[in-house]
Amino acid sequence: MLSNVGEADAGHPDVSRRRRWLIVLLLFLVQVANSADKSVLGLAAKPMMQELGLDIEQYGLLASSFYSLFAVGGLLVAFFVAPHVRPRHILAALLFIWSVSQLPIVFAASFTTVIACRVLLGMGEGAGTPTALTCCHEWFANKDRNMPSALVMFGTSAGFLLAAPVLSYTIQLFGWRAAFLACSLLGVAILALWLTLGADGPFRATTSRADVPSATHRAISQRAIWSDPTVIGICLLGFAAYWLTGFAISWLAPFITLGLGFKLLDAGWVLSVIYASHALLLLSISFYSQRLLQSGRPSRLARGVIMGLCMAGSGVAFAVAAMVSDISIKLVAVTLATGLPGPIYPLLASMISEIAPAAHRNRLLSLILAGITTAGMLSPALAGWLISGNDASGWSQALLLQGGVAAIGSLVALAMLHPERSIQRFARLGGQ
Template sequence: MQAAAGLFSGRSDVTDMQGRTAAQSRRTAWLIVFLLFLAQMLNYFDKTVVGVAATSIMAELDLTSERYGLVASAFFSLYAVTGVLVALFAAPRFKPRSIMAVLLVIWSLAQLPVLVSASFTTLIAGRVILGMGEGPGTPTSINACHEWFAPAERNMPTALSLFGSQVGSLLAAPILSYIIAGFGWRAAFLACSAAGFVILVLWLRFSADGPEAAHREVGPATGSSSPIRQRDLWADPSVIGNFVAGFAAYWVVGFTVAWLPLFVRNRLGLGLIESGWVLSAIYLVQALLLLLIAFGSQRMLRAGATSRAARGIVMASCLLISAAAFIGAAMATDAHLAVVLVTIGTALPLVIFTLGAAMLSEVSPTAHRNRLVTIIFSIVTLSAIPSPLVTGALVQGDLGWDRAFLVLAAVTLIGGIISWATLRPERSIRRLVALEG
């Protein structure tokens, strides 16, 4: 495999601009992937703690489903705003390593206010602050990862770093459920904060800038030497397709984080601990599907398949199959079958974040890459704001879960159709090369 250090040489005696040999760079590259894996795992713990503790929080604070939906949506209210601000002002000036350190501090501090005063208002405020910090988290992780790997080799490292979110989802439900059952729901928030500070220390001690950091300037003038303008990139069909696919995928993420734990408990009639283990099984399936599809896509690329086939068609197909699964869940009369179909429906859209990020890095000039990836994967999170609200309104009334699944199906179906038509990275590269003259 062409390793991270392969950006400049495959020989072990050749050094990069930091004096590392290729072998050392390979080891450092995979250490970075592991640290990003931990950060993404924490990211999911932070996001899902409210969902796992939902029953306890709603009972203690006397929240209706609609008010709980507001709490869940608050996390995403400024999620995209801070992501775009980081993309416009921080990504061109600071390296991903530094940005990631600041974000970890915010994640850890944002969990603490609810320990002082637990109320509907405090929950909203804490989730807004946490969302502000986590909004740029995933795109910053992607950028930090991509600095260490050549374009054709980014699928698996990206998938493995984002796999932390899936492992987080696998572990979060049982771990947080046990903490809540034994020590109360506030202890779960404290545990998330403590874990964040531990990962911050590890990141400051062991992280490093990748070889590709040397190929782009970091400063106010970044990107100014490129003849390609931002609007040239935003008008590109592959970029538009990635935006639409990401929007559809994050709508599903909003449902998964806020409502999947409650759906499992209500539909299967389980207690807190039992539902935690069922959720772990669901998240395990999601994680395995993500890795399997990312691995298959990279094998297709190595075998000579086009990026259109290995990434674009795969992304579109995942959204279309997800839509079919949600339709099936809405029609299912058996509770266990409905849970299986919802598992498939919520798992496949996660592929968008891995393959889509790799495609954006592939088509974007290096000077624009960090900004483009950060903006795209920040703005698409806006769909996670209405998603829990819409679900809450449907579940609150007589329409129930079935109508909520049909809405999810409609969103993923539209995303899949548009993705199929627009994701053509080879054509995008030719277009952008022509613009560069």
């Protein structure tokens, strides 16, 4: 298959399993830092808004500012850096940016400063997840990538899970600025580990003509790649999933504190339970998908249909959360609604790596995973506009909007994702 052209042979008996899983652990920690950086604004929202005199709409702008250059950062890396620089070096540079961008908030907080720092942080984090997944995929063959990818993405859930109580207590004891300082120090520590222990894997994609035989390098145009129905479906599904993620990152904590009336520390524990549930959904669904692949089921079923069902379940749960008044039911529904999109990312990334011609894999993965994050810029701002009245109807409208987006994503996944067809098509175009 062309998708495997340029990969190392699937055997690789000399590659230490311990080494592979050490890399996965490091990338897990990278995602922990990534999600802690994202969540700190929501956790600090209430005291920060009070001190800086911000209203709901202004907070919505702060939340959206993180995503204003998020995709731009990812696209710059995809176009100009990924084709020439090894992913592990890119990841080290990104970790440095994440750490530095938190510091001005600690020492010179204002509405303008927070926006500027969140814009810089977002630009730095735009390529974070695709780069981490690319590093992960270098260590595993296609049929074995779902679970390692899920474990890397589990770092996102674990970051939210740990950040909620830890940063809530930090804010309670030392003030909201201390939470941003803690995120900066965490990034520095993980950067040191990555520089010491990180390495390239044996299944890395090709980056130059010299890496592959000439017969396998017949030109496949960018138009042919981007016009492929599965690639288009992946982009649309990813956009819908990240729309929901952007809402959850920016508004889940305020929903618990402002919408449902929980106190800060209580909200921290509620969020921990929610994020633990997200982690369980991520790992169990990804494990089930990988078992389907290993039993010989097609990727169309094992990845595509599974992703469609996740989005459908999320849409139903958002609708339930919007329509019921019981707080317990709302919490369960919101937990499912915001957790079911989680498995989309490892499965989506694995499908991209599966179908992409090897010489194009790093760029395609970075471009798609960066491009879909533009949804995260739109979703929080629109939700903030709907919620601005800060009454029950505003929250309900915002939840129903997310449900509609999830339903559209489900239909796209079920109708458009046919990876086996795409692999055959690219093989024909590449002369395989």
